Amino acid sequence: MFSSRRRVLIAVLGATVALGAATVAVVQLTGDSPDEAPPPVRVVQPGAPGQPGRTLSPADRSQLPAPPAHTDADTRFMQHMIGHHTQALEMTALVADRAQSADVSLLARRIETSQGEEITQMQRWLTERGEEVPGPHTHHAGQDAEMPGMLTPEQFRQLERARDGEFDRLFLNLMIRHHEGALTMVRQLYATGGGLEPAADKFAREVEADQSIEVRSMRELQTRLAG
Numbered sequence: 001m002f003s004s005r006r007r008v009l010i011a012v013l014g015a016t017v018a019l020g021a022a023t024v025a026v027v028q029l030t031g032d033s034p035d036e037a038p039p040p041v042r043v044v045q046p047g048a049p050g051q052p053g054r055t056l057s058p059a060d061r062s063q064l065p066a067p068p069a070h071t072d073a074d075t076r077f078m079q080h081m082i083g084h085h086t087q088a089l090e091m092t093a094l095v096a097d098r099a100q101s102a103d104v105s106l107l108a109r110r111i112e113t114s115q116g117e118e119i120t121q122m123q124r125w126l127t128e129r130g131e132e133v134p135g136p137h138t139h140h141a142g143q144d145a146e147m148p149g150m151l152t153p154e155q156f157r158q159l160e161r162a163r164d165g166e167f168d169r170l171f172l173n174l175m176i177r178h179h180e181g182a183l184t185m186v187r188q189l190y191a192t193g194g195g196l197e198p199a200a201d202k203f204a205r206e207v208e209a210d211q212s213i214e215v216r217s218m219r220e221l222q223t224r225l226a227g
Contacts, residue, residue, distance in 0.1 A: 073194030075131045076146075077185060077204065078122045082134050084147045084182055085115040085122075091151070091159065091175060100164040103221050104171060107214075111175070114210055118203075125199060149181015168225060176218050179211040 044053045088111060095108040126133045151159070151174055162170050186208045195201045 067198055068196040070129055070197040070200055071194050073189055073192040074197055074200040075126070075129070077189040077194055077200070078126055079132065079134050080147050081182065081185060081207070082119055082122050084150065084178075084185065085119050086136060087150055088115050088175070088178055089119075090156070091171065091178070094159060094167075095171065098163050098167040099171065101168045101221075101225060103224070104168045107218065107221065108171075111214065118207065121203060125203070147181065148184040149178045151178065165225075169222075172218050172222050172225075176215055176222075179215045179218070182211050183208060183215075 044055055092108040092112045095105055099105050099108070123133050155174060159167070159170055159174060186204050189195050189200075189204055195204050
């Protein structure tokens with residue numbers, strides 16, 4: 001337990017700062033009294049394995065690069081991915097009264113949970129940076145060309161009309177294509193100079209990892225349903 005006379009607050013910088021190959025941590029000791037002047041902030045560079053860390057001097061700290069700011073490519077990625085995720089949720093909303101396979105229903109619930117949470121994260125990211133947050137149906141306004149993998153209106157109507165085994169097969173085919181489109185959007189983000197801001201990079205990599213895993217799961221499910 002820390003002494004009641006002093007508390008230790010340790011905040012790890014939002015981005016990993018390259019100084020050698022180490023992560024830099026900010027450590028500040030504060031007193032209990034709000035009137036007590038806090039001691040100077042200490043910035044510690046961890047040492048190599050088995051070696052002690054090193055407290056950086058003010059001169060060392062002045063050389064640390066600021067985390068990169070977000071770019072227009074980051075903003076477009078977030079705005080378009082909101083529309084992309086929104087259509088995925090419209091697809092999963094069809095599952096409850098159309099799917100035959102319990103595995104397809106379980107997959108749809110997982111997609112609803114993960115992509116619903118990611119939409120909230122993207123909206124927060126845009127709001128915090130003063131960028132426009134697209135409306136819930138922006139993807140119906142002709143932006144599909146900038147969002148690979150999106151269903152056309154006719155494909156969506158075809159999915160609405162399908163039932164039972166036919167629905168399961170079509171849902172998996174279209175959702176795999178939809179996920180692969182999201183993976184293309186991640187690659188486009190980095191190809192156009194985005195993903196340098198730590199938060200944008202972290203989110204894009206999580207989308208890439210999650211949707212890659214789901215594509216593999218859906219392909220396995222396709223194989224089982226075809227057997």
